Amino acid sequence: MIEQPLALPCGHTIKNRFIKAAMTEGLATASDHATPAHQILYKTWAQGGAAVLISGNIMVDKRYLERAGNVVTEDERAIKQLSAWAKATHEGGSELWGQISHPGRQCPRLVNTKPLSASDVQLNMISNFGKPKAATQAQLDDIIKRFANTASVLKKAGFDGVQIHSAHGYLLSQFLSPITNKREDEYGGSLENRARLLLRVIQSVRDAVGPEFPVAIKLNSSDFQKGGFSADECIQVIQWLNDAGIDLLEISGGTYEQLEFFQQSDQKVRASTQKREAYFLEYAENIKKIAKMPVMVTGGFRSLAGMERALENDQTDVIGLARPFCVNPNFPNEMMSQSLELLEEVESKLILGNGFWGPASSSKSVQALNNQCQAGWYYHQIEQLAQGKPSNAEYSPRKALLSHFRKDITRAIKRKFA
Numbered sequence: 001m002i003e004q005p006l007a008l009p010c011g012h013t014i015k016n017r018f019i020k021a022a023m024t025e026g027l028a029t030a031s032d033h034a035t036p037a038h039q040i041l042y043k044t045w046a047q048g049g050a051a052v053l054i055s056g057n058i059m060v061d062k063r064y065l066e067r068a069g070n071v072v073t074e075d076e077r078a079i080k081q082l083s084a085w086a087k088a089t090h091e092g093g094s095e096l097w098g099q100i101s102h103p104g105r106q107c108p109r110l111v112n113t114k115p116l117s118a119s120d121v122q123l124n125m126i127s128n129f130g131k132p133k134a135a136t137q138a139q140l141d142d143i144i145k146r147f148a149n150t151a152s153v154l155k156k157a158g159f160d161g162v163q164i165h166s167a168h169g170y171l172l173s174q175f176l177s178p179i180t181n182k183r184e185d186e187y188g189g190s191l192e193n194r195a196r197l198l199l200r201v202i203q204s205v206r207d208a209v210g211p212e213f214p215v216a217i218k219l220n221s222s223d224f225q226k227g228g229f230s231a232d233e234c235i236q237v238i239q240w241l242n243d244a245g246i247d248l249l250e251i252s253g254g255t256y257e258q259l260e261f262f263q264q265s266d267q268k269v270r271a272s273t274q275k276r277e278a279y280f281l282e283y284a285e286n287i288k289k290i291a292k293m294p295v296m297v298t299g300g301f302r303s304l305a306g307m308e309r310a311l312e313n314d315q316t317d318v319i320g321l322a323r324p325f326c327v328n329p330n331f332p333n334e335m336m337s338q339s340l341e342l343l344e345e346v347e348s349k350l351i352l353g354n355g356f357w358g359p360a361s362s363s364k365s366v367q368a369l370n371n372q373c374q375a376g377w378y379y380h381q382i383e384q385l386a387q388g389k390p391s392n393a394e395y396s397p398r399k400a401l402l403s404h405f406r407k408d409i410t411r412a413i414k415r416k417f418a
């Protein structure tokens with residue numbers, strides 16, 4: 001089943017059910033352009049057999065990044081580099097879809113001390129994020145145009161589709177959440193108003209790329225925060241998305257404050273989730289009942305049997321995976337030929353928790369550092385692959401944390417002086 005093609009509403013068909021979910025690469029130049037490293041990385045991943053590779057965040061506005069090292073596409077200046085990236089992916093045998101994104105308040109101080117958001121609700125996380133300003137109506141009109149423009153440049157560069165990032169607490173997800181959206185204008189208050197920016201962005205992207213180009217969206221099944229965007233609200237938003245010309249709905253969850261996919265040492269994985277393997281599947285079941293477009297569930301898939309079961313039970317149409325691509329880039333081929341049944345479990349080795357901080361802590365700062373450590377470890381693997389080297393599963397998570405901080409600071413400084 002996993003090797004079967006899937007036809008999308010726009011008329012485009014993808015060759016199998018494996019899609020690499022977005023992972024920020026941090027490989028861009030100090031001028032925010034794609035590099036030969038992107039080409040090597042994506043060709044390697046493409047040779048692994050997945051139908052589609054979704055890029056990491058490609059930002060729509062140079063002033064607001066998720067981190068220094070993001071590719072930014074505001075105009076056609078770096079279209080050659082984007083085309084080379086798409087070409088390398090095609091040579092490897094996959095399609096390349098660009099994830100287009102605005103971080104909103106999740107823009108670190110090193111990039112901008114005054115980020116934009118729905119309201120002025122600050123992200124309180126190891127003092128890394130400035131107090132955001134509430135975007136004006138004119139700024140929102142500009143953001144809508146920027147998403148459309150970025151999508152259209154990516155299409156011109158040879159990308160095969162785009163994905164609008166509306167999950168994980170980024171700007172569009174900040175608008176959806178009552179915790180971060182305190183507005184009293186047409187973009188705040190009721191769910192209809194909170195979803196307005198997202199629906200306008202989708203419309204403008206669709207107008208820019210035409211009816212036959214794949215447009216996907218990544219949406220939280222829930223923010224998993226009290227008072228945040230809820231599972232019921234997600235269902236309602238999907239009903240609106242049904243009429244919005246979406247080709248693929250990726251289901252994820254959480255925000256920077258509550259990252260579902262990174263483990264905390266004291267976090268208990270619910271038995272039902274363990275059994276099901278992929279933690280958003282229970283939400284996807286309800287979503288699949290109402291979604292008219294194909295659904296992709298991402299987060300936690302690790303066994304071929306679990307993936308096949310989710311497809312056969314019609315809980316998802318596509319299997320989204322991210323971290324396993326950093327450890328074994330060839331796993332889709334190996335699973336499709338039945339020579340691999342289970343992906344190597346590395347996550348539990350990356351929790352600093354007990355050994356490093358003392359007893360497991362539920363403190364927000366420790367959790368944030370723990371997340372950074374795990375992210376840093378995967379960034380290291382991405383850098384390895386982007387240099388044409390094999391992944392290095394023995395790499396120390398502590399080194400990864402320090403090296404990630406050092407590199408992030410260096411990149412941000414270089415960027416300021418570029």
Ligand SMILES: Cc1cc2nc3c(=O)[nH]c(=O)nc-3n(C[C@H](O)[C@H](O)[C@H](O)COP(=O)(O)O)c2cc1C
Nearest residue numbers: 021022023024056057261298299300321322323378
């Ligand atoms: C290093 C790293 C970078 C990520 N960057 C992004 C990103 O740029 N955009 C995004 O939507 N999700 C991003 N994610 C989340 C993944 O797309 C995915 O939702 C998550 O890792 C769960 O899937 P998995 O269990 O298969 O890894 C990132 C995850 C990791 C580990």
